Amino acid sequence: MRVAGIIPARYASTRLPGKPLIEIGGRPMIEWVYERARQARSLERVIIATDDARIAARVAAFGGEAVMTCPAHRSGTDRLAEVAAGLQAEVIVNIQGDEPLIDPALIDAVVAPFAEEAVEMTTVATPLRSREETADPSVVKVVVDRRGYALYFSRLPIPSSRDGGPVERLKHIGMYAYRRSFLLAYARMAPTPLELAESLEQLRALENGVRIRVIRTEHDAIGVDTPEDLERVRALVSS
Numbered sequence: 001m002r003v004a005g006i007i008p009a010r011y012a013s014t015r016l017p018g019k020p021l022i023e024i025g026g027r028p029m030i031e032w033v034y035e036r037a038r039q040a041r042s043l044e045r046v047i048i049a050t051d052d053a054r055i056a057a058r059v060a061a062f063g064g065e066a067v068m069t070c071p072a073h074r075s076g077t078d079r080l081a082e083v084a085a086g087l088q089a090e091v092i093v094n095i096q097g098d099e100p101l102i103d104p105a106l107i108d109a110v111v112a113p114f115a116e117e118a119v120e121m122t123t124v125a126t127p128l129r130s131r132e133e134t135a136d137p138s139v140v141k142v143v144v145d146r147r148g149y150a151l152y153f154s155r156l157p158i159p160s161s162r163d164g165g166p167v168e169r170l171k172h173i174g175m176y177a178y179r180r181s182f183l184l185a186y187a188r189m190a191p192t193p194l195e196l197a198e199s200l201e202q203l204r205a206l207e208n209g210v211r212i213r214v215i216r217t218e219h220d221a222i223g224v225d226t227p228e229d230l231e232r233v234r235a236l237v238s239s
Contacts, residue, residue, distance in 0.1 A: 001090050004091075005092075007030070008079045010051055015226055020097055021058055033100055036104055075201055080187075091178070093175070095107065096223065098224045100233055103217075109124070112215075119213045121176060122212065126170065140153055140174070141154055141156070141171060142171075149211045153200050170214075173220075174221075189204055
């Protein structure tokens with residue numbers, strides 16, 4: 001089974017302009033992500049999909065592979081699909097460009113079900129560990145069925161507990177793997193009502209009847225969305 005990892009990377013960012021090129025330990029963030037992805041045993045190829053020549057030039061400088069994509073894309077998935085359309089891989093992994101400490105084993109974990117089950121799409125979740133994260137709408141939660149397939153994703157703390165008793169809540173980690181044929185069809189689907197209401201693109205798949213296999217992990221990915229996140233990652237790298 002041929003598998004390609006694609007890292008969407010755009011220069012624009014509201015809180016951290018030029019985020020892929022911000023230096024961590026003397027190297028740009030995008031290089032950290034690329035090198036971690038290259039350690040995944042399941043990936044035959046790792047490609048950075050960007051719409052900015054500055055990012056492409058920096059990727060070339062450290063020996064990575066970058067592909068220029070249309071600047072008009074609405075989402076990273078659209079950028080992913082543009083690159084995937086020109087590949088022969090059977091499975092495409094969407095690797096977030098702002099998680100410089102991503103565990104390569106997680107990449108292998110989201111790929112594994114494609115060799116064992118008739119799945120179209122997989123993703124990752126980890127137990128929520130604090131009340132702050134549970135209440136934070138920027139932390140996406142997922143509820144799964146007994147076979148490990150997603151029932152729903154939300155920014156709210158789902159599932160609720162009517163009597164106040166303990167319930168397990170899972171934090172969604174935004175890494176996805178897709179069967180290439182489904183990814184290309186998915187990118188052509190119109191946005192759906194729940195997707196728009198929650199501002200969560202993965203709900204488009206559920207609303208169209210496509211099941212998403214959720215891989216559970218104890219690893220908690222650290223995304224860099226704010227200056228505080230950046231300093232946290234820099235501290236971990238230097239320790």
